[in-house]
Every structure is written in structure tokens, then in C-alpha cells.
Amino acid sequence: MTGEPARAGRPTRAPDADPRLAVSVQGVSKEYALGEERVVALANVSLNVDRGVFLALAGPSGSGKSTLLNMIGCIDTPTRGRIVINGRDVSGRTPDELAALRARTIGFVFQTFNLFPVLTAYENVEYPLQHLPEIGRRERRERVLHFLDVVGLADYARHRPNQLSGGQRQRVAIARALVAHPQLVLADEPTANLDHRTGRNILRLMRRINRATKVTFIFSTHDPQVIRMADRRVDLEDGEIVRLGVRARKEWSYAFERAAEPPAFADGETQPGR
């Protein structure tokens, strides 16, 4: 026990949890039934992600990037294996417990921005906080204005999504992902619907926030230009991790390929699995 009150959405700390880890993916597989055929989206993937890293999940379409992100984001459940988020095993949690966990721990940035068209930029950012009763109205307002300012959209608070450009919409989505002070932000192809320059600016913004707040960012992409902006990379192919790299200055150094053991990042070093 951690001494924290047992409550919905606060899964108890896994007994073997490493406090340095933001995410621990342990032997996770995901299989789908497609008619009579079984499709393996992830095959026994293990991965430990340290807190505060800026990690890219790289790979071609169908490699399992989005599936792995969905598992880490607790919006999909693995067929086998377990996932530990922020020291807490999320296996076997009810949908409402997972919802509460996501609301307080995980921020999401989507490829298609996924803003609510009927809400203004301010209200879109405020939306996740409306389900956190511990945050009062004043604090809510302060946080929303702060993060709109962080993403450079303080002057666009009253704009609806259809009055914003693609880049601006993604900035609103980033502010929304951060407003609940999550420990982890997951971004699925955050630049795929943006032009190259806007996409790069969005990534720079995310990295700047990552450095300033030490919030862990995990994003998926197949764009080499975007991968280059990460400081960690995990390459997937056919549902397996095939490469794990750390960027030192402008060069990637690869610790291994086709890792058989759980790979890990710790203290700025690439390590083989523990």
C-alpha cells in the first residue's frame, strides 16, 4: 500500500513498480478477430519508459504504434500482459476507474485534433477539468488561461474550432491535454494532418513543454523529420519492437535491434530489458 486513499481511478501501486518509470509495458499482446482470421496487432511487447522523456513510437502504418499508444492510454485493453502507469497496475480496472485514471494522469493529443465543435477554445481546454470536482472554478479558469497562453492562443479563447487553423486547433488540443496536470501525454500522429512547417512547430511546442514541465510525452509518427525531434525512439514493425534508440546530440545510437528482453530507458541511457 502507498498510504494514499483507495479510490476509483487510483489503482493501487504495483508491488514491483519502479518509481522512475512513467510507463511499464510488460509482455503485452493484442489480437483482433477479423472475421475468422486472428490479427496480431502487438506481439509480446515489453517497454519501460522513464519519467520526463520525449519518446517517439516510430514505424510504418500497421506496425502497432497506435495500438501500443491505446494500451498505454488505457483506452484499449491488452489480450495478454500488463501495463503499469505511474506505478499503478491498470489491469482488471472497471471502465469508470480507468476513466478516472485517464482524467487525472493522462493527456491525449489526437491526429485529427478532436476538439468539440460546439465549444470555444477556452471551453475545449476547460472540458477535462469539468469532471474533476476537486478543482474549483477559479483554479479552473487560471489553468485554462495559463495553458492557452503556453500554446500561444490566449487571444483565441473565444474562437470555435472552425475559426482556427489546423495548427491552432492542435495547440488547443495540447493545452487541453495538459490542463489537468497529467504525468503522461500521449499523442497519436499529432502532425499527420498538418503541413510540414506547422507540424514541426507543434513538435517544438510539445518538446518545450516537456522540458519545462518534465511531463512524459509519447507520440507516434512515421515522419522521419518528426522522429528526429524526439530524444528517444522505439521502432515497431508488425507489432514488435525492432529498435530502440537514444539521441545524443544529433545522432541516434541504437542499443539493440529485435530486442528479446524488455528494453528500457533510464537516466538518459539506453539499457537492455530488466
Added chain:
Amino acid sequence: MRFLWTIPWFAIRNLLREPRRSAMALAAVTFGIVALMLASGFIEWIYYDLRESTIHSKLGHLTIARPGYLEAGRADPFAYLLPADTAALQRVRSTPHVREVAPRLYFSGLVSHGETTVSFVGEGVQPSLETDLSRAVLIEQGASLRDDDPKGVLFGAGLAQSLGVRVGDTVVLLANTPSGGVNAVELVVRGLFTTVSKAYDDSALRVPIAIAQTLLRVQGAHAWIVLLDDTSNTDEVAKVLRQELPHDRFEVTTWYAQADFYRKTVSLFSKQVGVVRLIIAAIIVLSISNTLTMAVLERTGEIGTSMALGVPRRRILAQFMAEGTALGLLGGVIGLVLGFLLALAVSAIGIPMPPPPGMAHGYIGQVKVTPDLAASAFVLATVTAIVASVYPAWRASRLAIVDALRHNR
């Protein structure tokens, strides 16, 4: 729980984003409520008109008679006579809500005119007390009776036709006396009347009670007919009179206990209105369910986003149910206002109706919107809307997040 206020606000915004579809759903709810109000309002007016006509032509609000008279009085009417005037009558007259108490003496016999003789049922009435009590007795020809007229008789239009008499003709009434003899009086037809009941008009005549007493050679009356200030006070006054009058000498009967035709009409029409309600409820259910199902389909991606951001399923459920409820509430309010205005307009113009079976004449129908009717129409709209939104809302709340998010791509 303090964030619940955001649900209706969000619901209204979501409804406004598809104004045409929302307007169609609103129109269906509004149409349903208006249709219900007009149909039920017309039936309500029929109830009202039939009730008041029944009260103001024959029954009054209350009938006070000797115990057992209404069940067995026809066989031996002279055994059930009330005294002409008593302290009890004064007590009835001084009871709150009582406007008039009129004696009635019932009799039957034969009426002759020239070579023609037919049977009749007669009522001896006190004309000066009948002005309001018998306002549904319509004088078609001639004039009403007067207390001081020793020769006057009013004929039901059907009876007059059977006998071939007109206003001013002389007729002879024959009736049995308590001693078993036969007595006769010669009278002059002062007028012809019709009521809501053709059967009654075909056989009834009315004479001043003094003439009836002379003909029958009796004093007093068979019943005291009580008229109240308002029909809704019937039960209350009946209760008071039952407590105040001696049970062994007086029996108080309400108008509805005697109005078999009215009760059956209400029962028949109520079932018809029930069917109308069911049809309208089905229209509302289909309309709102369709609107919300479309909304769930179109907003599947948003639902997935909400759930990914940590919104619990119950909130998604509440959100869509709030949208259905908002449609029901708004449609209900618009329907109420529109229905009320249309009811006023239709009532002002009037609905010409032919004579219903068993009635003497046609009538101009109206639409009577009562508070109960308006409330039940509004409740129907909102409750049906809530029921209609349950399934789409439940479906929305059960979506798999990953599948829902794919709809955004």
C-alpha cells in the same frame, strides 16, 4: 455533482449544431402535443357540455328524495313523497354552495288531443326556480311556464309531434291518483322544448307543480333538485347534506350516479383519447429516438474523445438523455402555447357538429383546455422524450473508445 449544470448547456449547444434535424424533432413533439391538446380538449368540452346539459336539464347537481325512491319509486311513487316544505328544505337551501333547490313531482299517464292519445312522463316543476336549473331545456317554440299559470303545459318536441299538437292547442292529461282513481286536467300548450336527450323529448312534458299536485291529488314532491354554484362542489355538498339530513328520511344522490349515458360516454371517449395518446407517444418516441440515434452516429468520434479524456460512461449517458429531455421540454412548451392559442381560435370559430345518436339537436363544439389536460400533455411530451432517449444514450455510453475514435479519421 456541481458540474451537472454543464450538461443542459452542452445539450442545447449540441441540438443547435444540427438545427434542421432538431427542428424536425421539435416539430414532431410540438405537433403531437398540439394534436393531443386539440383532440383531448374537444373531448373535454364534450364531457363538459354533456355534463352541464345533463345537470341543467333533468338532474341538477344533487337529488334529495326518500330513501329507495330512485330504485323502487316507479312502482309505487306515492309512497315516496317529500313534504311540501320543511325545516329540512330550509337547511338544504342554507347550505354553502347551494344556489337553488327546486321540487319535482314525477308522474305518468295519457295525454289526448282530438282523436289521438299517447302516453307521457311528466314533471311537475316550480317554474320560478327552474330558470337556471333548466337552462339546458331549450324552448323551441312558444314560451316557458309561469308559477301563476293554472293551465300551462310544456311539451317535448317529439311528444308534441307524436300527438300532433302546436303551441296554443288544448290537451287533456289523465293520470292515476293514490286512491286508484283516474283524474284529468285540461291544459294549453305554452311551448315546445328540446333537451340533450331525444328519448326524453319524445315522451316528456312539464307542468307547474301545482297542476301536477291537483292532477295527482297529492301534496309535496318526489324530489328536491339541488343546483350548486359549481359542479366541482358536488361531492363536498353531498357529504355535508348526508351528514345533516336524517338518513332514514332523506337520501342524497349525486348527478353522476344517475347519469348513465354520461358515464358511458366518458368511458368510451377516454379509451379513444388513450389511443390518441399512444399514437402521439409513438410519434415522439420515433422522432426523438431517430434524432438521437443520428446524433450518436455522427458524434461517435466526439463520444470517443470525451471518454478518452476521462469522462465516465454515466456522464455520456446523461448527456444524450439531456438532449432528448431538452427536445421534449422545449417541444412541450411550444406545443402547449401553440395548442392553447389554436384551442382559443377553434373555440371562437366553433365546430359545427350533427346531432349525435340519441340526441335531439346538433351543437357547436369547442376545445376546452383544462390545467389537468395541459399538464398531462406536457408530462407526456417530456416523459416520452426521456424514454425515447434512453436507448440511444445507453448505446453512446457503451461505445468502445478505440472504435469510436476511429470515426474521427
